[in-house]
Amino acid sequence: MKEYAKKFYKSKAWYRCRQSYITSQHGLCERCKGVGKIVHHKTYITPQNINNPAITLSHSNLELLCQDCHNKEHHASDAVVSSGLMFDSNGDLIRSE
Template sequence: MKPFAKKFYKTTAWKKCRSSYFAYRHGLCERCSEPGKIVHHKQYLTPDNINDPEITLSFNNLELLCQDCHNKEHHAIYGVIADGLMFDDSGDLVRREIE
């Protein structure tokens, strides 16, 4: 999560919105129908729009994704950063552990 968004993601408004959207989508990823995990903002949050509820809290700008689809979304936007890297459950880039 970006530093400018940390405060927003701790708000009661976001927590209620996230919970409601999760239930609205029956807990399933909108792309693959696996169990959803992340309520994703289709229009990414920026310092300029973080206070706009039409962007931050509108169901029209949300999508429930599983971790894999969320990772693919960010890889599609930013490209593959490097072999051996992945996004963790918080969306942070980390080194992939080799099994």
């Protein structure tokens, strides 16, 4: 988790939003219909928009993903990630071996 986002991701507002979004999607990954695990922000959170609830807390900017679909999302848009690496549930880059 990025340092600037720690306070947000530990907030009651995010917890409530995250839980309500998971419930609204019946706990299923929106891409493969597997078990959803990560509530993903379609517009990524940045230091510039982290205080904008239309970005951070709006269901219209969220997507429930399983770990594999979340990893594919970040792999597809991040050419720095290479084989043998993946993102964990906190969004941190780790070795998949």
